[in-house]
Amino acid sequence: RPPAVPPCRPSAAAHAAMAAASAAGAMARGLRGATFAAARQGVWQRCVCAAPAQARCLSSLTVESLRAPVYEKVPIIQEDPSVVLAEMPSLVLGGAPPVRSTSSKVAGISLDQPIVVEESSSPSAGTSAASSWGMTMPETRFGELSNGVRIAAVDRKGMCASVGLFVHTGSRYEKAESACIPHALELMAFRSSAHLTHLRTLKTLEQLGAAASCRVGREDILYQFDALREYVPVVLPLMLANVLCPSILEEEIQAARDTAVEMRQGLEENTEGLLCELLHVAAYKGNTLGHSLYAEEEDVSKFTIENLNAYIRRACRPERLIVVGVNVGFEDLCKWTARSFAEFDGLTQAQKQLPAIEPPEQAVYTGGDFRLERPNPLCHLMLGWEVEGGWNGTMLAAVTVLQMFLGGGGSFSTGGPGKGMHTRLYTAVLNRHHWVESCQASSVMYADSGLFTIYATLVPQYAGDFVGVIARIFKGLTQISPDELQRAKNALKSSIHMNLEMRAVMMEDIGRQLILSGKVGTTQEFGSMVDAVTVEDLLNVLRSCLKTEPTVVAFGAVEKALATEVPAYEQIKKVMQQSCP
Helix, strand or coil, X not given: CCCCCCCCCCCCCHHHHHCCCCXXXXXXXXXXXXXXXXXXXXXXXXXXXXXCHHHCCHHHCCHHHCCCCCEEXXXXXXXXXXXXXXXXXXXXXXXXXXXXXXXXXXXXXXXXXXXCCCXXXXXXXXXXXXXXXHHCCCCEEEEEECCCCEEEEECCCCCEEXXXXXXXXXXXXXXHHHCCHHHHHHHCCXXXXXXXXXXXXXXXXXXXXXXXXXXECCCCEEEEEEEEHHHHHHHHHHHHHHHHCECCCHHHHHHHHHHHHHHHHCHHHXXXXXXXXXXXXXXXXXXXXXXXXXXXXXXXXXXXHHHHHHHHHHHCCHHHEEEEEECCCHHHHHHHHHHHHHCCHHHHHHHHCCCCCCCCCCCXXXXXEEEEECCCCCEEEEEEEEEXXXXXXXXXXXXXXXXXXXXXXXXXXXXCCCCCCCCHHHHHHHCXXXXXXXXXXXXXXXXXXXXXXXXXXXXXXXXHHHHHHHHHHHHHHHCCCHHHHHHHHHHHHHHHHHHXXXXXHHHHHHHHHHHHCCCCCCHHHHHHHHHHCCHHHHHHHHHHHHCCCCEEEEEECCCCCHHHCCCCHHHHHHHHHHCCC
């Protein structure tokens, strides 16, 4: 089945926690995603903290201050197939399992008996052993194939590996009429290729115990798999085959058309995902980030062999591909990636002869209003404003701390630390107004723009009152105690570290950061950015956002009665601009 529509969040670990717990992803789905989702699944920048707090300004807290990664050159060499096959892991995809050796030291010892471990007499032996088992900080290394493919790997010595292929393309880089083609690629992922048929691909992944998936974004497409690290040489070519040698059969395209229609029809079941999609369409009307992420029913006719082949040749060039691995050796990942491309070196060379890809258009934020009446006992309301500069702007750290400070949650989200019980939206909205079912602040970041949002579900006749409540919350941000600010910072940094413990989140975080800025920050660097944020920074960010045109999306019981409908767009705009602290 196709993946569920993601919630409004930035993609990634740094992108994950930072957005609040855009947990997007941690500072990336932390600074995509708690989505910044997220997640997507991304961490930040180096901060100069030598100056006193009073002298710091937002302009010094940008991703530009991060050091660019140093890439090791990796040649693509044509090798004898027998040499490559000799290094492949032994696989048993059918028949009787191999007879395992019984020469182990623990063979024959039952579970109720102790195992004697020989202790080393050297005092330093314990220290060296601890270091070899991951007591030191794992290093992220970067490589670049001779054809331009970039590689990043960090080995945390885990048994399972997460490997992803990021394609720097998406709906924002297409014209409105062809923005559906990236979604078609998602639906065609891991199907027939020059290596294996669709059925054999699925059976191979199944018998290896590997999990493979694909998700499409506005700025990237991510193919990924999780498998035991010794099986990476087997699964990696199957993943790269999605862009190197897909068969693109007519019957598989028809299946993708059917899935796209079903997906669109079921989109309203994921209300938050639907509102996030509508928010982008309204906020960037008719350009770049406003192009629909998912194909409409009338778009499926554009899913053709010719269109997909042309798009892969044009958009999936080697210089736009990034392979990221976690819990896999850097040398191994470089070697097997180079071997996968060596087989199709002629194809990649032909792609270089195509006209150069034009620089992407700047995202133009327009703001807007979209309301969708549906049978629903509640009104779902999402308010959004632009964060100028997005991931590469000056407000990244501050807007993420602001999001964490506002926090929020559901009216039944009770008990335990870390549930947002002390955030401003919880104490001033959910605890005081019984007609608010849920209220949450979030953000999503792109390379040159971003969105700061408030999403709430509420009893419809109180929609007008809710707008006034949020306005008072914003106006009251001049009263932020040092304890509240520090609590938000601590929660954000905790979210970043927690999300980056997951290998898949770390993989997506590294890839998203390379897509967004070409740089990868560490948790320490992002932590320094968070620590440098002041109350004045939060107020400046909020003032900057409220100066932009608001984006209003309402779904469900939008017009229960004339006197209780969601306020008019101009009225919401006026109230919010007057709420500027």
